[in-house]
Amino acid sequence: MSASARSFDLAVVGAGICGLAHALAAARRGKRVVVFDRDAQANGASIRNFGFITITGQQAGACWARAMRSREVWSEVAEAARIPVLQRGLLTVARRPEARRVIEDFLATEMGAECRLVEPAGLADYGAGLRAGRFAGALYSPHEMRVESREAIPQLAAWLAERHGVVFHYQTAVHAAAPPRLETSAGAFEAGAVVVCPGDDFRTLHPERIAAYGLRRCLLHMMRLAPAAFDPALPAVMSDLGMVRYLGYAELPAAAALARRLEAEQAAHLDNGVHLIVVRSADGSLVVGDSHHYAATPPPFAPTRVDDLILDEYAEVFDGPLPPVVERWTGTYASAADRLMLVDRPSDALRIVLITSGTGASTSFAIAEEVIDELYGSAHGVPA
Numbered sequence: 001m002s003a004s005a006r007s008f009d010l011a012v013v014g015a016g017i018c019g020l021a022h023a024l025a026a027a028r029r030g031k032r033v034v035v036f037d038r039d040a041q042a043n044g045a046s047i048r049n050f051g052f053i054t055i056t057g058q059q060a061g062a063c064w065a066r067a068m069r070s071r072e073v074w075s076e077v078a079e080a081a082r083i084p085v086l087q088r089g090l091l092t093v094a095r096r097p098e099a100r101r102v103i104e105d106f107l108a109t110e111m112g113a114e115c116r117l118v119e120p121a122g123l124a125d126y127g128a129g130l131r132a133g134r135f136a137g138a139l140y141s142p143h144e145m146r147v148e149s150r151e152a153i154p155q156l157a158a159w160l161a162e163r164h165g166v167v168f169h170y171q172t173a174v175h176a177a178a179p180p181r182l183e184t185s186a187g188a189f190e191a192g193a194v195v196v197c198p199g200d201d202f203r204t205l206h207p208e209r210i211a212a213y214g215l216r217r218c219l220l221h222m223m224r225l226a227p228a229a230f231d232p233a234l235p236a237v238m239s240d241l242g243m244v245r246y247l248g249y250a251e252l253p254a255a256a257a258l259a260r261r262l263e264a265e266q267a268a269h270l271d272n273g274v275h276l277i278v279v280r281s282a283d284g285s286l287v288v289g290d291s292h293h294y295a296a297t298p299p300p301f302a303p304t305r306v307d308d309l310i311l312d313e314y315a316e317v318f319d320g321p322l323p324p325v326v327e328r329w330t331g332t333y334a335s336a337a338d339r340l341m342l343v344d345r346p347s348d349a350l351r352i353v354l355i356t357s358g359t360g361a362s363t364s365f366a367i368a369e370e371v372i373d374e375l376y377g378s379a380h381g382v383p384a
């Protein structure tokens, strides 16, 4: 390899959505960028998630604003990289009057400006197949987008290489990152700046810096249901359980009464961090999840009772027979008790960026723009 092939303006560690977002933001500034990933292709949270760019429900303030900005970038790159957008919008059904009151509170915030309350009789306008007669209403949001992550992430990387000249070194582990020098399993590289986006690997690069944040991993269960008579017009669907998990709802005054009722009626769901997200794939199959279990090292065992809780909630929301489960998987992401993301600054030219909540698909593009602006100089920096 020539000397110039080993020397870059910016090196990014990690080819998940966080790393790719930083590569994009720097490449758009004309920087020569190299991305390293120890796997043959991204294999972490970024390809295991719903591919659901969630706006409505994100915590009010910075997170919601980052999701709005990231959605804009997703729209641009999806079109440019020919990544299909499979669904748009979100319908959060209220199974209980308490959940409807959370929707009413939400609509009174600035985040609710383009969203609307849907009465049960009006739900058919959004697509067939919901048990609408049992609901107290629903919240419709037009903001969301859904991509098939396992295809979209490799497509995004290929487009970054082709359109922006980003160089990728897969199957290359980075052992040390202290700009201007990186030590990798493929030898030494040089870069003027380094951004480390290691996902839930807290031990390889700068472990003492990451340890200071007291992180754990969060394990999630996911399933794919066989193609079914699922109305392709339906947007993504969530239910009451999501309103006590997503901070954009959970921090509203009416959420306390909903939480009390769910504790009485769905304690097992809450204990396992279960809520419902249902999105549709191109072949008509459904990606359904998820659950949340926290540990330093989550067990590799995935009890079926957790999947059954997710499917119970599916059956409460959708009419008709439950389609067979054709695929099950788990994923993990970094989790912090006190923050949704973190940017650590060991030196002027080094940043460690972790999305410490289940929001990376929805916020990484905006976070990366802020980090790259701060690294290369701009009016606004990163508050976290």
Ligand SMILES: Cc1cc2nc3c(=O)[nH]c(=O)nc-3n(C[C@H](O)[C@H](O)[C@H](O)COP(=O)(O)OP(=O)(O)OC[C@H]3O[C@@H](n4cnc5c(N)ncnc54)[C@H](O)[C@@H]3O)c2cc1C
Pocket (backbone or CB within 6 Å): 013, 014, 015, 016, 017, 018, 019, 036, 037, 038, 039, 041, 042, 043, 044, 045, 046, 047, 048, 049, 050, 051, 052, 053, 054, 172, 173, 174, 175, 197, 198, 199, 200, 201, 204, 205, 220, 221, 222, 290, 330, 331, 332, 333, 354, 355, 357, 358, 359, 360, 361, 362, 363
């Ligand atoms: C099941 C599931 C569902 C989710 N649903 C949603 C959702 O609906 N909406 C949403 O916004 N978010 C969702 N998330 C969260 C989102 O997927 C994550 O926040 C995001 O993918 C994190 O991206 P990342 O790039 O930081 O990490 P990852 O995707 O884990 O990528 C990190 C990469 O770094 C590489 N790496 C680490 N250390 C090194 C090293 N030393 N050398 C070389 N390579 C290294 C790893 O190999 C890996 O490829 C979900 C997550 C899961 C698991």
